[in-house]
Amino acid sequence: MTMQVSRRGFLKTSAAAVAALYVGFDPRGALAAGDTATEINPFVRIDADGTVTAVAKHFEMGQGTTTGLTTLIAEELDADWNRIEVDFAPADAARYKNLAWGSQGTGGSSAISNSFMQYREAGAAARDLLVRAAAAEWGVDAAAITVSEGVLRAANREGHFGQFVARAATLAPVEKPVLKSPDQFKLIGKLDLPRKDSAGKTDGSAVFAIDVKLPGMVYVAIKRSPRFGGSLKSFDAAQAKQVGGYLDAKALPNGAGVAVYAHNTWSAFRARDAIEAEWDFSAAENRDTDAMLQAHRELAKAPQFNAGKTTPADAEAAIAAAAETVEAEFVFPYLAHAPMEPLNCVIEPTANGVRFHDGCQGPSFVQGAISKVLGLEPAQIEIVTVYAGGSFGRRATPTSDYQVEAALAFDLLGRKTPVKLVWSREDDIRGGYYRGMALHQTRIGLGGDGRILGWDHRIVTRPILKGTFMEGYFVKNGVDKTSVEGVADTLYRLPAHAVGLSDFDSPVTTLWWRSVGHTHSAYVMESLLDMLARSSDRDPVELRLSLLDRGDPQQSRMAGVIETARDMAGWKPGDRRGFAAHFSFNTWVAVVAEVTAQGNKVHVDKLHIAVDCGIAVNPDVVVAQMEGGAGYALNAVMREEITFRNGEVEQSNFPDYQPLRITDMPQIEVVIVPSAEAPSGVGEPATPPTGPAVANAVFAATGIRITELPMTKAGLQFV
Amino acid sequence: MKFTLNINGSPREVDAEPGTPLLWVIRDELELTGTKFGCGVAACGACTVHYNGTPIRSCSFPVDAAVGNQITTIEGLEGKVAEAVQAAWRERDVVQCGYCQSGQIMSAVGLLSTNTSPSDSDIDNAMGGNACRCATYVRIRDAVKLAAGKLEA
Structure with missing residues (x-):
């Protein structure tokens, strides 16, 4: 698709010819409105023909934000769902920041929770302006006007939104518009509200960055070091020059590789593969996976940081007095995100800077990183956000790795030619920013009555945020929160619970991967609870409930999802299925897993999932995220791993980094716990408890306790 | 050339x-x-x-x-089968990121063009090569069956 008109033009200029109403907030955060978008940061625009456009400050990677944010506007505006569209906001942190962080970006399952009041207020303010405009036009009291599905009515008068936008744009919005009470919601909580992105994604018209083609654009693929931390010594492009469509090859100034330019994607990949390069591996990761695991074990012997409330000595003393101890070591492999759309973006020159076309997860990250690379101010870096073909975290890195590659390649060509950076699947599988390897070593002391007396928990992994610009926020007393979340902050009341942490050091880059630290911590905690229940002959559900204090609101909601999952699955004491529950991203999820096993052949048949995410803005999107989050976990625990041989990644593409298939997918039943609390995350929270629920079911069915992932390592075969 | x-x-x-x-x-x-x-x-x-x-x-x-x-x-894509498949995909809101869905739909149309009442194992065979990292498979299966129902009706 050749892009002639950019979306930024839509927001800035199209009001000139035709009347429109923009409603949003001014830079101080006060509600603002007008007939152009230049003075305010609009969250909603209403055209003279009555079309409403919600402006999404969050990108869409499939998690449903375009539907969710639009629902919030449409609800308070009383808009017609069929006449409200959605567009992505430009990159501008002052206007479109994530209120959970203070910069513009999507992650931590925060899109709906941070926008819930903001978008509703914008919608309510717009409704109020239209009502007052109609009241003035008709000479009636504003209180006499009703609004429904984009139409205003009073006595025998009626008109659609568009008829009042010109007048409404001259009025000042109220400071605090009156919001609906939950019993007045028509769209929030509606089960069958169609997704906004369904049509374009089922006829091939939805635009992803990989679909963007600009006049004069060249394609670039990067020849990277086969080992992380390697740097380019020299290269030879003689063979690449024989490839049809080859244009040029240039060394990246940061030593990270060679930019290979071509007339199309296929030529770029082939020419890149034909480059001969010499690398300096003196600072590279040169180890095998086994050696890296041994290094984790060495680090576990003496934790560098204390992340728990109890000292290791106190935990040790409590365990020493125990009648019985349960010990286990858990090993987690590196994992790639492998979104279906391989990483890519387009960069082009503008009059005073550059413009990216990108399925952009972190616009502020990109502006920060690119401003340094190209010597520009962040405001000179425009970003046109398009649909992202999945991310699972990969499209936001603290370094903005792939956008920086594109910018360097663009700079090397003289900053005049639009450049499209393309990654192959092999680039993606071997491209790092993995969920890091993680090791947990645990010792738990039980009293003669089965009560937990002490819990020594040691974690070793490579910190994700230490050393990045986010360190100040996420690292306290040496502890990277993302290394220990789900253990150090467990909702279970555990006496003498010590959490030791050591940082693994490697040039292999690591990153948040759908549910971040919870990807491994939940597996450990929920497997351990199952082991404790078995060893003390208690029901796993009852054991969990006994560790929760219902006087505490968070623990009470945890108990709520546990009971809901138990009841929906018809769980009975002695049940031979798998149970797990976990709290993450302010959401509680419990899972009952059913598997069948014949010898070492296992099939996951069904998952019963209970979720408490506060108000479910779009219940069907919540269900979809439970299905998807569970599937993502299943894929990982069954058979995903990235391994190293002499520092080189052994996997390369889907044949050896196998995606979940339709044949692997269990039936899934989801119950959303009714709630009047503020909405919380849904994109990630189903992932953490699904793996251990399946592991516990596998144990119940086979007697095999799997503590090293993926499960295929234990000889299981998923059929 | x-x-x-x-x-x-x-x-x-x-x-x-x-x-x-x-x-x-x-x-x-x-x-x-x-x-x-x-x-x-x-x-x-x-x-x-x-x-x-x-x-x-x-x-x-x-x-x-x-x-x-x-x-x-x-x-x-055009014709009765394609329309039934695309309508079923929208009715069930199958898509998440959507990137794989063109391919999923092409496979589903291929299946239903030759078999209007596929069994689960027919669906497995026809759709098993189409990966979806968002794991929309529950809905893909439902939508194929829904489309089949539309074609039979």
Whole structure:
């Protein structure tokens, strides 16, 4: 698709010819409105023909934000769902920041929770302006006007939104518009509200960055070091020059590789593969996976940081007095995100800077990183956000790795030619920013009555945020929160619970991967609870409930999802299925897993999932995220791993980094716990408890306790 | 080298290196971008198009072999089966990121064009090569069955 008109033009200029109403907030955060978008940061625009456009400050990677944010506007505006569209906001942190962080970006399952009041207020303010405009036009009291599905009515008068936008744009919005009470919601909580992105994604018209083609654009693929931390010594492009469509090859100034330019994607990949390069591996990761695991074990012997409330000595003393101890070591492999759309973006020159076309997860990250690379101010870096073909975290890195590659390649060509950076699947599988390897070593002391007396928990992994610009926020007393979340902050009341942490050091880059630290911590905690229940002959559900204090609101909601999952699955004491529950991203999820096993052949048949995410803005999107989050976990625990041989990644593409298939997918039943609390995350929270629920079911069915992932390592075969 | 292809019912002349995968001709030259690149080795199905009505992986199919045959992409889908499948996909809100869904739909249309009442195992066989990292499989299966029902009705 050749892009002639950019979306930024839509927001800035199209009001000139035709009347429109923009409603949003001014830079101080006060509600603002007008007939152009230049003075305010609009969250909603209403055209003279009555079309409403919600402006999404969050990108869409499939998690449903375009539907969710639009629902919030449409609800308070009383808009017609069929006449409200959605567009992505430009990159501008002052206007479109994530209120959970203070910069513009999507992650931590925060899109709906941070926008819930903001978008509703914008919608309510717009409704109020239209009502007052109609009241003035008709000479009636504003209180006499009703609004429904984009139409205003009073006595025998009626008109659609568009008829009042010109007048409404001259009025000042109220400071605090009156919001609906939950019993007045028509769209929030509606089960069958169609997704906004369904049509374009089922006829091939939805635009992803990989679909963007600009006049004069060249394609670039990067020849990277086969080992992380390697740097380019020299290269030879003689063979690449024989490839049809080859244009040029240039060394990246940061030593990270060679930019290979071509007339199309296929030529770029082939020419890149034909480059001969010499690398300096003196600072590279040169180890095998086994050696890296041994290094984790060495680090576990003496934790560098204390992340728990109890000292290791106190935990040790409590365990020493125990009648019985349960010990286990858990090993987690590196994992790639492998979104279906391989990483890519387009960069082009503008009059005073550059413009990216990108399925952009972190616009502020990109502006920060690119401003340094190209010597520009962040405001000179425009970003046109398009649909992202999945991310699972990969499209936001603290370094903005792939956008920086594109910018360097663009700079090397003289900053005049639009450049499209393309990654192959092999680039993606071997491209790092993995969920890091993680090791947990645990010792738990039980009293003669089965009560937990002490819990020594040691974690070793490579910190994700230490050393990045986010360190100040996420690292306290040496502890990277993302290394220990789900253990150090467990909702279970555990006496003498010590959490030791050591940082693994490697040039292999690591990153948040759908549910971040919870990807491994939940597996450990929920497997351990199952082991404790078995060893003390208690029901796993009852054991969990006994560790929760219902006087505490968070623990009470945890108990709520546990009971809901138990009841929906018809769980009975002695049940031979798998149970797990976990709290993450302010959401509680419990899972009952059913598997069948014949010898070492296992099939996951069904998952019963209970979720408490506060108000479910779009219940069907919540269900979809439970299905998807569970599937993502299943894929990982069954058979995903990235391994190293002499520092080189052994996997390369889907044949050896196998995606979940339709044949692997269990039936899934989801119950959303009714709630009047503020909405919380849904994109990630189903992932953490699904793996251990399946592991516990596998144990119940086979007697095999799997503590090293993926499960295929234990000889299981998923059929 | 010049090739004349029949794409979505129209003759299209393209200039490509012999052996270029049909996918890249469709996407980069003809700018029909609904067909997606996922793996390049026929392991994910994102690039699925129809070759004389049968689903193939265009990433591993040389442009040379397409000459003289009818190639249909998601943009050129038409007819009762396609309409039923696309309507079912929307009714069930199957999509998440959506990137694989053109390929999923092409495979589903291929299946239902020859079998209007597929069993679960027929669905497994026809759809097993189409990967979805968002794991929309529960809904894909439902939507295939829903579309089959629409065609029978």
